Amino acid sequence: xxxxxxxxxxxxxxxxxxxxxxxxxxxxxxxxxxxxxxxxxxxxxxxxxxxxxxxxxxxxxxxxxxxxxxxxxxxxxxxxxxxxxxxxxxxxxxxxxxxxxxxxxxxxxxxxxxxxx
Numbered sequence: 001x002x003x004x005x006x007x008x009x010x011x012x013x014x015x016x017x018x019x020x021x022x023x024x025x026x027x028x029x030x031x032x033x034x035x036x037x038x039x040x041x042x043x044x045x046x047x048x049x050x051x052x053x054x055x056x057x058x059x060x061x062x063x064x065x066x067x068x069x070x071x072x073x074x075x076x077x078x079x080x081x082x083x084x085x086x087x088x089x090x091x092x093x094x095x096x097x098x099x100x101x102x103x104x105x106x107x108x109x110x111x112x113x114x115x116x117x
Contacts, residue, residue, distance in 0.1 A: 006092055007036075007038075007092070007098040007100055008099065009101050010100060010101070011105065012103065012104045012105065013104075020049075020104050021049045024039060024058065025053055025056050028058035032058075036098045038102075039053060039059060039065070039101070039104065042069055047067075049066065
């Protein structure tokens with residue numbers, strides 16, 4: 001399924017407590033036997049969502065990258081996506097067969113586009 005443009009990137013956004021991490025977990029578990037998957041999570045000062053996905057065995061730990069934005073998470077997926085783009089590049093390098101990368105935003109990205117454009 002991997003295209004010449006790399007894996008499909010799917011953004012998961014919503015308010016705090018809306019179930020983004022649970023949705024990501026369920027999607028990974030439902031699709032992991034048929035597709036090569038990785039996840040990037042965004043949190044302000046922790047990697048809690050990434051650690052939770054690893055604890056829940058959504059994917060092997062090395063396929064989950066937690067990004068600490070250091071500020072409003074919307075900045076890391078809209079204004080300056082470089083931290084997420086680096087995480088995606090690292091995952092692509094580590095797993096060249098990736099089909100899908102889920103990018104889970106922090107909790108305040110109701111208008112997120114998951115694109116630097």
